[in-house]
Amino acid sequence: MKGTRALYAALAALYLASCTTEGTEGSDDTEGTVEPAQSLDEVFKEAADTYDVPVDLLKAVSYVETRWNAVTGEDDELGRPAGNGVFGLWGENLAKGAAAAGLDEETVRTSTPANIQAGAARLAELAAEQGVTGSDLMAWQPVLAAFAQTDDVDARGAYVTDVLGVLAGGASSTAEDGTVIARIAAHGDITMPEPITIAAGSTDFAGAIFRSSPNYNSRNGSAVSLVVIHSCEGAYAGCWGWLRNSAAQASAHYVVNESGSEVTQLVREANRAWHVAAAYNCAYAGNTQCSKNGVSVNNFSVGIEHAGFASQSSWSNGIIEKSAKLSCDIAKRHGVPRDRNHIVSHGQLQPYNRTDPGPNWPWSHYITRVREICGDASGGGAGSIIVDSNNANNDQNVAKLELAGTWTASTNVAGYYGTGYYFANTASVSQPATFKFKLASAGARTVDVWYTAATDRATAAPFIAYNANGTEVGRKTVNQTTNGGKWVTLGTYNFTAGWNSVALSRWTSSGTVVIADAIRIR
Numbered sequence: 001m002k003g004t005r006a007l008y009a010a011l012a013a014l015y016l017a018s019c020t021t022e023g024t025e026g027s028d029d030t031e032g033t034v035e036p037a038q039s040l041d042e043v044f045k046e047a048a049d050t051y052d053v054p055v056d057l058l059k060a061v062s063y064v065e066t067r068w069n070a071v072t073g074e075d076d077e078l079g080r081p082a083g084n085g086v087f088g089l090w091g092e093n094l095a096k097g098a099a100a101a102g103l104d105e106e107t108v109r110t111s112t113p114a115n116i117q118a119g120a121a122r123l124a125e126l127a128a129e130q131g132v133t134g135s136d137l138m139a140w141q142p143v144l145a146a147f148a149q150t151d152d153v154d155a156r157g158a159y160v161t162d163v164l165g166v167l168a169g170g171a172s173s174t175a176e177d178g179t180v181i182a183r184i185a186a187h188g189d190i191t192m193p194e195p196i197t198i199a200a201g202s203t204d205f206a207g208a209i210f211r212s213s214p215n216y217n218s219r220n221g222s223a224v225s226l227v228v229i230h231s232c233e234g235a236y237a238g239c240w241g242w243l244r245n246s247a248a249q250a251s252a253h254y255v256v257n258e259s260g261s262e263v264t265q266l267v268r269e270a271n272r273a274w275h276v277a278a279a280y281n282c283a284y285a286g287n288t289q290c291s292k293n294g295v296s297v298n299n300f301s302v303g304i305e306h307a308g309f310a311s312q313s314s315w316s317n318g319i320i321e322k323s324a325k326l327s328c329d330i331a332k333r334h335g336v337p338r339d340r341n342h343i344v345s346h347g348q349l350q351p352y353n354r355t356d357p358g359p360n361w362p363w364s365h366y367i368t369r370v371r372e373i374c375g376d377a378s379g380g381g382a383g384s385i386i387v388d389s390n391n392a393n394n395d396q397n398v399a400k401l402e403l404a405g406t407w408t409a410s411t412n413v414a415g416y417y418g419t420g421y422y423f424a425n426t427a428s429v430s431q432p433a434t435f436k437f438k439l440a441s442a443g444a445r446t447v448d449v450w451y452t453a454a455t456d457r458a459t460a461a462p463f464i465a466y467n468a469n470g471t472e473v474g475r476k477t478v479n480q481t482t483n484g485g486k487w488v489t490l491g492t493y494n495f496t497a498g499w500n501s502v503a504l505s506r507w508t509s510s511g512t513v514v515i516a517d518a519i520r521i522r
Contacts, residue, residue: 040068040086040112040182047116051124054135056184058120060166061147062086064159065235067258067316068173068182070112071309073233074356080242083234084108085115088309089122090234091149097122123147137167137187148238154211155241157193162237164190175409203265205329208254213244213266215251216273219299224269224334225289226301227327227343228276231357236307240264243305250274252303254326260318263326269334275303278350285348286341297349302330310347310358314392314419320362321395324369331374338371362393362418364450368520384522387435388418398438405431405506407516413452415485421451421517424506426458432503433516439468439497446492446522447502451515453484458512462505463490468498477508480515487520495521 044062048055062068065088073082073090083090089097089108097118098108108118126146132139141160148159170186196209203210232239236257243251243266252275255264267273276297282290292300304326306319327343336342340363347355365386372384387399389409394400407422422433439445447465451457457480464475474493490502504516 039180040116041180043113043116044182047113047120050117051120052133053120053123053127054137054140056167056187057137057140057163058116058123059182059184060163060171061123061144062116062119063166063171063173063182063184064162064258066309066312069309069312070115072109072311073309074311074354080248083309084110085119086112087115087119088234089115089118093122093147093149094118096125100125137164137190148241150238150241152241152244155237155244158241159235159237161193162235164192168192204269204333205254205263205265205326208263208265211240211244211264211266213251213273214246215243215248216267216271219270219272222272222299224300224302224330225292225336225342226285226297227330227336228297228301228303228346228349229323229327229343229357229361230275230303230305230346231308231310231312231361232305233309233356234307236262236264239305239307240266252305254303255305256307256319256323256326258307258319259316260320260322263322269302269330272298273303274298275305276301276346276349280349284351285344288341302334306357308357310356312358312360314360314390315357315362317393317395320366320393321369324366325373327370328374331370338367338374338376340367343367343370360419362388364417365393384520385437386417386518386520387437388518389421389433389516390419393418400436401516402434402436403516404434405429407433413454413484415452417450417518421515423513423515426506426508426510426512426514428507428510430505430507432464432505433514434501434503435516435519436499436501437519437521438499439495439521442494442496444492444494447490448487448520448522449478449490449502450487450518450520451478451480451484452517453480453482455481456513457481458508458514460508461514462508464503464505465490465493465495466501466503467494467496468500469496 044059045055048058066086068086070086071088073084081090094105098105100121101118103114103118107114123143126143130142132143144160144163145156148156150156167187168190170184172183173181175181198209240255242248251266251273253267253269253273278297279294280292280297282288282293304323331338345357368386385399387401388394389401391400407424409420410423411420449463459479459481460477461480462477465473467473474491476490502519504514506514
């Protein structure tokens with residue numbers, strides 16, 4: 001085995017080499033050079049080789065924990081310490097993993113190479129305790145169960161199943177700039193456990209799995225009039241497993257997994273779950289329901305936890321879609337208005353010590369989807385389509401972004417839609433950002449655009465609309481130095497069935513940048 005300090009230095013050098021950029025970061029109201037995403041495949045391989053852990057197992061555990069996001073967890077969300085790094089390390093996994101790797105805990109929390117090294121060292125330590133060696137991935141199941149850090153037997157089993165599922169199906173993550181962050185090929189030799197059978201009518205939300213938590217009490221007749229969105233600050237199985245533990249003294253009504261493929265119900269909606277440790281203040285919710293000021297939020301709310309972290313860079317389209325269906329279902333059954341004053345974030349209600357679900361939760365898209373699923377005509381309209389600059393946030397069956405030429409991903413200027421945006425220098429070239437959307441039938445549709453405004457933006461950014469035949473149906477220039485952070489209407493155009501598009505051209509006055517963030521078709 002290499003010396004741990006020498007290995008850390010080598011891994012850090014490898015990682016930092018992939019981060020090298022030219023130029024400097026821009027000021028708060030302009031664009032500078034943005035760091036590219038970093039590939040982690042070689043960093044995982046070095047750590048796996050050093051600690052004799054199968055590299056795909058190492059990657060799969062990290063993927064289950066954080067989707068390969070280098071996260072900074074928030075303490076006390078679930079009454080347990082926060083996880084950090086691409087392994088979401090906390091508790092014994094953090095302390096013993098750092099010790100086994102010969103590194104201090106703060107370095108492991110903040111350095112991606114050190115975090116991967118500590119994760120590998122911890123898995124190797126657990127494997128040695130249980131006499132597991134070799135490349136047979138199925139043999140590592142007891143190690144995975146121990147790494148899950150939960151006393152809940154069902155949760156340990158579910159965690160193992162989640163890791164095996166990643167190994168069986170493979171996984172890949174690509175940054176907005178095209179960099180492959182990491183990749184796992186599918187392993188056809190993995191044997192998956194039988195799926196859980198769900199009894200009809202066993203939960204308030206159809207298709208959810210009921211995993212009862214003891215952490216609840218009576219609403220004492222209070223009606224539900226609020227839905228609260230949370231992030232677990234951890235992986236799915238660990239989240240619901242902990243919330244079933246009486247020691248947690250916390251719960252939620254629901255937990256949605258990372259892909260949106262599974263929902264756990266912990267507490268019946270008729271009962272009071274313990275998910276917000278604050279009294280209601282209507283000033284945090286658009287001055288609505290002010291008669292409830294000073295009342296515990298838990299008395300009249302339904303809480304939805306989401307596997308993941310407030311600090312992660314994006315949320316999958318799957319989790320957003322499933323959560324939107326769940327919020328719509330709750331809102332319909334309880335008569336809750338579908339708006340940002342009645343479907344709110346935990347951080348919104350408790351801004352002094354909470355941020356979850358974090359700045360990258362796509363609120364505008366989320367509320368639009370809740371309304372569409374519920375059949376509402378307001379706030380975007382039933383049948384509207386939003387095309388985000390991050391394709392991970394799009395339903396790519398009907399919405400996607402295509403880039404030509406050099407565009408740079410950024411979050412430098414606040415007010416962006418979703419998880420960020422792209423910018424490009426203006427030039428006399430035909431290299432647009434093209435927002436594509438699929439319509440089932442021809443008709444006139446209104447197009448709105450979202451962007452961040454700043455002094456270095458183009459004053460006449462050209463947006464050109466095309467129908468599915470590639471025929472131009474309209475165009476408009478937009479002054480992107482003003483009116484940022486909201487929907488700005490381009491116009492109403494006659495589109496055809498199929499893949500239509502709105503292209504943002506770079507061909508305008510030189511010396512500025514154009515911003516490709518999001519469009520809405522309604």
